[in-house]
Amino acid sequence: MISDAILAFLADYWLSLISVIVLLMLSAFFSGSETALTAASRSRMHTLESNGDQRAGMVNRLIERRDRLIGALLIGNNLVNILASSLTTSLLIGLVGDSGVAIATLAMTVLLVIFSEVLPKSWAIASPDRFALAVVPAVRPFVAVAGPISSLVNGIVRRILNLFGVNLSSDMPMLTAHEELRGAVDLLHREGAVIKADRDRLGGVLDLGELEVSDIMIHRTAMRAINADDPPEVCVRDILESPFTRLPLWRGSTDNIIGVVHSKDLLRALAEPNVEPTNLDIVKIAQKPWFVPDSTNLKDQLNAFLRRKLHLAIVVDEYGQVQGLVTLEDILEEIVGDIADEHDLEIQGVRQEADGSIVVDGSVPIRDLNRALDWSLPDEEATTVAGLVIHESKTIPEERQAFTFYGKRFIVMKRVKNRITKLRIRSADDTAIV
Structure with missing residues (x-):
C-alpha cells in the first residue's frame, strides 16, 4: 500500500x-x-x-x-x-x-x-x-x-x-599590486615552490620603489675619497691601492667634492708620454661629480644610472651637505644580494656565536641582516641595527644595556662616543646572561 x-x-x-x-x-x-x-x-x-x-x-x-x-x-x-x-x-x-x-x-x-x-x-x-x-x-x-x-x-x-561609518569603496583594492605579488611569493616560498634566494631577489625588485638612496648609501664616515691637495704620487698610490674603481675627489673639505676619479682614466693618463706620478694633474682626469638628493627612491635612481650611463653618485641632504655616495652596484645588490669579486674587502659584520647568539656591527643594515638570517626586523624608521636600537629605546644606550623588542634581545657590547659599534642579538626566549 x-x-x-x-x-x-x-x-x-x-x-x-x-x-x-x-x-x-x-x-x-x-x-x-x-x-x-x-x-x-x-x-x-x-x-x-x-x-x-x-x-x-x-x-x-x-x-x-x-x-x-x-x-x-x-x-x-x-x-x-x-x-x-x-x-x-x-x-x-x-x-x-x-x-x-x-x-x-x-x-x-x-x-x-x-x-x-x-x-x-x-x-x-x-x-x-x-x-x-x-x-x-x-x-x-x-x-x-x-x-x-x-x-x-x-x-x-x-x-x-x-x-554605520563603514566606507565600502568598489574602486579601492585592499592590496596594491606589489603587495599581492609579495604575498604570492611569500606563500610560494612557504610551500617550497620558491627558494629563499629567489624570494629575496623578487622582494628586492618590489622594494626598489619603497627604499630611498639614504637607506643603502655608503655613509660619509665610511666613504673612501682622495684629497686633491695631496702630492700627485700619493693620490696615484691611494687610487691604485684602493679596492674601488671610482673614488670621489675633494679639496679643502670632504663636503667639497670636485670630481670622481676612475682608475682606468688614471692608467690611461699614466700611459701618456712624459707623464709620471709626480707630475700628474689628478684634477684634470677627474670626471664631473653627480649629486643626487638622499630622498631619491631606488627605482628612480636605478633608471637615472642607466639613462646617464654612470655608476656612482654623491648623495647630499636638503642643505647640500654630502651624506655619502651610492653606486649602481649598491642598488643591484638590493635585488641579487651581495656581489663580491676578487678585489672586494671582506667585511664580515655578522658573526654566529657558539651559544646561538649573533654578534653584529652597529653599522650593519637591517635589510642585510633580515636577508641573511631570514628575520623580519622593521627598517622603516632606521637603516642600521644600531639605529633600530636607538629608535626603539628612545635613548643612546650604555654598554651592556639590553633591550627586547620584535622577539629579539639586543645587548649593547661596545659604544664609541655616541655610536653603538657592536651588539649581541639573541632570541627573546633565550634567558642566557651575557
Whole structure:
C-alpha cells in the first residue's frame, strides 16, 4: 500500500521532482562559478587572453567588476535555493502532511550543503582557472541580465554601511599590486615552490620603489675619497691601492667634492708620454661629480644610472651637505644580494656565536641582516641595527644595556662616543646572561 502511494505520488509530481533536481544543479553551478571566478589567477587569464583565448578575455572582463559579478551569482544562487526548498516543502506536505515542513527543511539542508555548496566549491578551488574557463560562457549572459539588479543591491548595501561609518569603496583594492605579488611569493616560498634566494631577489625588485638612496648609501664616515691637495704620487698610490674603481675627489673639505676619479682614466693618463706620478694633474682626469638628493627612491635612481650611463653618485641632504655616495652596484645588490669579486674587502659584520647568539656591527643594515638570517626586523624608521636600537629605546644606550623588542634581545657590547659599534642579538626566549 505504501509503495502504491509513493508510485501514485511520483506519477502526480514527477515534474516537480525533476524541477528540484535541476534547481539543485543550478545552485551547484552558481556556487562553483562564484568560487572559481573569484579565485582565478588574473595573470594566468591575461596570458591566455594575449594568446587568443576568448574565454579568458570574458573572465577578465567579469573580474574587473568583481562586486557586480559576485552579487549576480549570489542572487541566482539564493533564488534557486529558495525555489528548490519551497517546491520540496510543498511536495512533502502533500505526501506526509504537516510534518513535511520539518522533513523538507532537514533534507534540503543536507542536499544543499553537500551537493550545492561543499562539492562544487571544493571542485572549483582545486582547479579555479580551468573551472572558470568552463563556466564563463554561461555565467556571462546571466551576469548581463542580473547585473543591474546586483548593482542596485550593492548600492543599497553601501548606503546602509555608510550609516554605520563603514566606507565600502568598489574602486579601492585592499592590496596594491606589489603587495599581492609579495604575498604570492611569500606563500610560494612557504610551500617550497620558491627558494629563499629567489624570494629575496623578487622582494628586492618590489622594494626598489619603497627604499630611498639614504637607506643603502655608503655613509660619509665610511666613504673612501682622495684629497686633491695631496702630492700627485700619493693620490696615484691611494687610487691604485684602493679596492674601488671610482673614488670621489675633494679639496679643502670632504663636503667639497670636485670630481670622481676612475682608475682606468688614471692608467690611461699614466700611459701618456712624459707623464709620471709626480707630475700628474689628478684634477684634470677627474670626471664631473653627480649629486643626487638622499630622498631619491631606488627605482628612480636605478633608471637615472642607466639613462646617464654612470655608476656612482654623491648623495647630499636638503642643505647640500654630502651624506655619502651610492653606486649602481649598491642598488643591484638590493635585488641579487651581495656581489663580491676578487678585489672586494671582506667585511664580515655578522658573526654566529657558539651559544646561538649573533654578534653584529652597529653599522650593519637591517635589510642585510633580515636577508641573511631570514628575520623580519622593521627598517622603516632606521637603516642600521644600531639605529633600530636607538629608535626603539628612545635613548643612546650604555654598554651592556639590553633591550627586547620584535622577539629579539639586543645587548649593547661596545659604544664609541655616541655610536653603538657592536651588539649581541639573541632570541627573546633565550634567558642566557651575557
